[in-house]
Amino acid sequence: MAKPMTKTQLVAALAEEMEADKKTASAALEAMTAIITREVAAGGSVTLPSVGKIYCRERPERMVRNPATGEQFKKDADKVVKVTIAKALKDSVNG
Template sequence: MANQMTKAQLVAALAERTGGDKKQAGAMLDALTGIITSTVAEGGAVTLPGVGKIYCRERPERMARNPSTGEQVKKEADKVVKITVAKALKDSINA
């Protein structure tokens, strides 16, 4: 990975692009994170146009292998957050 954007850098970039201040941009980012978290936790999905779709998927109970001992262990059913990347984003990266 070439370079990662931290939350502070993201807030600063958001404030610059919207013409607002960093405090408002930080509040907007926190609100967006809270909305996505609560919606996905309730079983819904959030689509961010041009970015992708964030949703929760249930994984069934399965057998897994302990990598250090090789022993087969039963892994309980669980939920995992998935992100499907939007075609527009894929195309812009591969252009």
């Protein structure tokens, strides 16, 4: 398995793809991250064409078990961020 791309590598690749400097690419990445974070935190979702959909899902209150002690306890309801991968991306990876 390949090592994950770092932020520095992503900014460099984005700058090359945009034919811009790294400062502009970094600002674009930061703006995109801020928009996605704000929208998902507000309960909405963001669809990135050919990549997937990022959304927030609420999990109900439930019983969980501590694996170290085996003790069961009630965990409060919470929210979790989910990503559904687009078919186009799946096909390009598998095809």
